[in-house]
Amino acid sequence: MSTGTDSHQQSARSALQRVAAPSSAIPVSSDDSLFRKGVKLLFGIGMERDLRRAVQCFREGYAKGDHNAGYMLVECLSSGDGTARDFDKSFQIALDLVDKGFYPAYYLVANAYTSGRGTVMDPEKGEAYGAKVFEYCSEPLPGVDESIRFEALLASMGIKDEEDWYAIERTARKYREISDWPTRHGWLAMSLLQIAGESASAKQEMLEIIEAGCAENDVLSFSVKTFVEAAQEQYKEAQQTAKLGLKIVPGFTLLCDLMWTIASHLNEDIDKVKHEFWRACALGDSVMSRGNDLGVKIEIEVPHFVGGWIVYREDIAEEKIEKDQSFYQEQPVIVVKNTSDEKLEGATIRLCSADVKLDRTFPLKPIPPHGEISLEAFDLGDIQYGEKLYVRISKGDRYSEMALDTVQGLNDFRLPFMPLMLTWKSGTLGGCILRLRCLEGTLSNIVVTKQSGATARISSLEVTQGPASVGWREFSDGSCLTPLENFVVQCDGYAPITGFIKLL
Numbered sequence: 276m277s278t279g280t281d282s283h284q285q286s287a288r289s290a291l292q293r294v295a296a297p298s299s300a301i302p303v304s305s306d307d308s309l310f311r312k313g314v315k316l317l318f319g320i321g322m323e324r325d326l327r328r329a330v331q332c333f334r335e336g337y338a339k340g341d342h343n344a345g346y347m348l349v350e351c352l353s354s355g356d357g358t359a360r361d362f363d364k365s366f367q368i369a370l371d372l373v374d375k376g377f378y379p380a381y382y383l384v385a386n387a388y389t390s391g392r393g394t395v396m397d398p399e400k401g402e403a404y405g406a407k408v409f410e411y412c413s414e415p416l417p418g419v420d421e422s423i424r425f426e427a428l429l430a431s432m433g434i435k436d437e438e439d440w441y442a443i444e445r446t447a448r449k450y451r452e453i454s455d456w457p458t459r460h461g462w463l464a465m466s467l468l469q470i471a472g473e474s475a476s477a478k479q480e481m482l483e484i485i486e487a488g489c490a491e492n493d494v495l496s497f498s499v500k501t502f503v504e505a506a507q508e509q510y511k512e513a514q515q516t517a518k519l520g521l522k523i524v525p526g527f528t529l530l531c532d533l534m535w536t537i538a539s540h541l542n543e544d545i546d547k548v549k550h551e552f553w554r555a556c557a558l559g560d561s562v563m564s565r566g567n568d569l570g571v572k573i574e575i576e577v578p579h580f581v582g583g584w585i586v587y588r589e590d591i592a593e594e595k596i597e598k599d600q601s602f603y604q605e606q607p608v609i610v611v612k613n614t615s616d617e618k619l620e621g622a623t624i625r626l627c628s629a630d631v632k633l634d635r636t637f638p639l640k641p642i643p644p645h646g647e648i649s650l651e652a653f654d655l656g657d658i659q660y661g662e663k664l665y666v667r668i669s670k671g672d673r674y675s676e677m678a679l680d681t682v683q684g685l686n687d688f689r690l691p692f693m694p695l696m697l698t699w700k701s702g703t704l705g706g707c708i709l710r711l712r713c714l715e716g717t718l719s720n721i722v723v724t725k726q727s728g729a730t731a732r733i734s735s736l737e738v739t740q741g742p743a744s745v746g747w748r749e750f751s752d753g754s755c756l757t758p759l760e761n762f763v764v765q766c767d768g769y770a771p772i773t774g775f776i777k778l779l
Contacts, residue, residue: 326356381404386430440469694716717738
């Protein structure tokens with residue numbers, strides 16, 4: 276595994292410490308350069324989009340010393356546009372660009388340190404690199420394409436803890452004046468969405484800009500349009516807009532997040548939505564195929580239930596129940612499949628998630644030929660999976676990896692759990708009676724299923740009804756729940772939740 280090597284760290288330190296003015300020796304990209312041809316192919320400017328040919332142009336341009344092409348190559352390697360993702364390579368190129376005085380690349384290095392992709396996660400170092408973007412890129416730079424300068428500047432503004440949307444708007448207006456990239460529409464539309472408020476003219480301008488961006492297949496403009504339609508409760512229209520955007524850039528994180536929200540409003544099948552988004556990774560595959568492929572396939576297995584309760588006795592103080600929330604969250608399962616004819620042993624697995632500042636490496640259990648192992652959170656030191664999960668299996672200089680960027684990584688799928696409180700009391704004939712209390716709204720078609728397969732039903736439950744019970748008499752086999760026996764609660768419009776009764 277090549278992340279975080281000494282040479283990388285030394286190069287990063289020297290680049291960060293540099294305070295000299297940008298070099299004027301940076302080569303300028305001409306209108307007929309490989310960089311410009313690649314941009315046209317990438318965005319479909321005056322020609323049909325062809326992401327793979329675009330990446331080839333950026334590779335050739337970078338090899339010939341065009342730093343603008345190198346910047347775009349890093350973006351493609353990081354996003355998986357037209358090529359398999361390779362975070363190590365993208366980080367190497369970003370450091371090389373910074374060392375050569377191409378200062379928009381400070382944003383690329385900052386992003387790598389913030390996410391932990393291609394190097395060890397270090398948010399403080401990421402913030403320091405990000406500050407350099409504002410120091411060097413606020414004015415035109417010799418040899419730096421203006422669109423790239425504005426993209427680095429706007430992206431750095433957008434990831435700050437407290438965004439200044441008025442400053443973003445001013446910068447986005449300048450960007451829109453000088454660039455032919457479709458993204459110039461989306462940045463301005465995004466800023467106007469944040470500051471339009473009650474201004475009718477600002478709203479009208481925003482709508483016009485959105486349509487202009489969508490006409491040029493700008494995925495950010497599709498995202499803003501989706502958000503506006505969803506905010507107006509035009510969910511079917513918003514869903515269609517999002518799908519159009521995802522055809523342009525499959526797996527675009529913002530659109531996937533919106534698609535998830537829209538699906539919940541439309542009461543679409545939660546399991547179907549989870550599987551649809553969770554399986555999304557680079558180029559649609561869970562493993563990046565390349566010359567040094569380790570020969571394993573990495574998958575995310577969706578839990579069957581959105582979460583579960585530990586159900587306490589009714590006479591336990593309610594404060595304790597609410598404090599514990601009587602709820603535990605199901606974690607995803609990482610499945611590692613050995614696709615080779617040889618036993619895999621001595622490998623490691625690295626998990627990285629930016630939002631929980633996770634970046635840890637664990638030894639991997641041996642896997643027999645064509646065998647597989649499943650890894651849950653407690654198998655890996657009881658870790659908490661967060662957003663944008665990045666998984667890498669390594670042995671020596673060979674590795675396989677996957678990155679899951681959609682639906683805010685692994686968190687949002689747990690949001691729509693049922694607004695219920697569960698408690699239990701002793702049954703007259705022994706055993707436990709489960710009591711369901713609705714906390715908000717109305718729940719309909721509630722079905723409680725015991726581990727044995729016996730079921731109990733209640734047609735509806737409203738918050739105004741007060742506590743209601745699904746007791747032992749209602750189970751078809753005539754027996755009540757027993758301590759530590761698993762049961763499942765299902766209800767229209769919500770993912771299933773599992774639970775068990777705990778005796779105190």
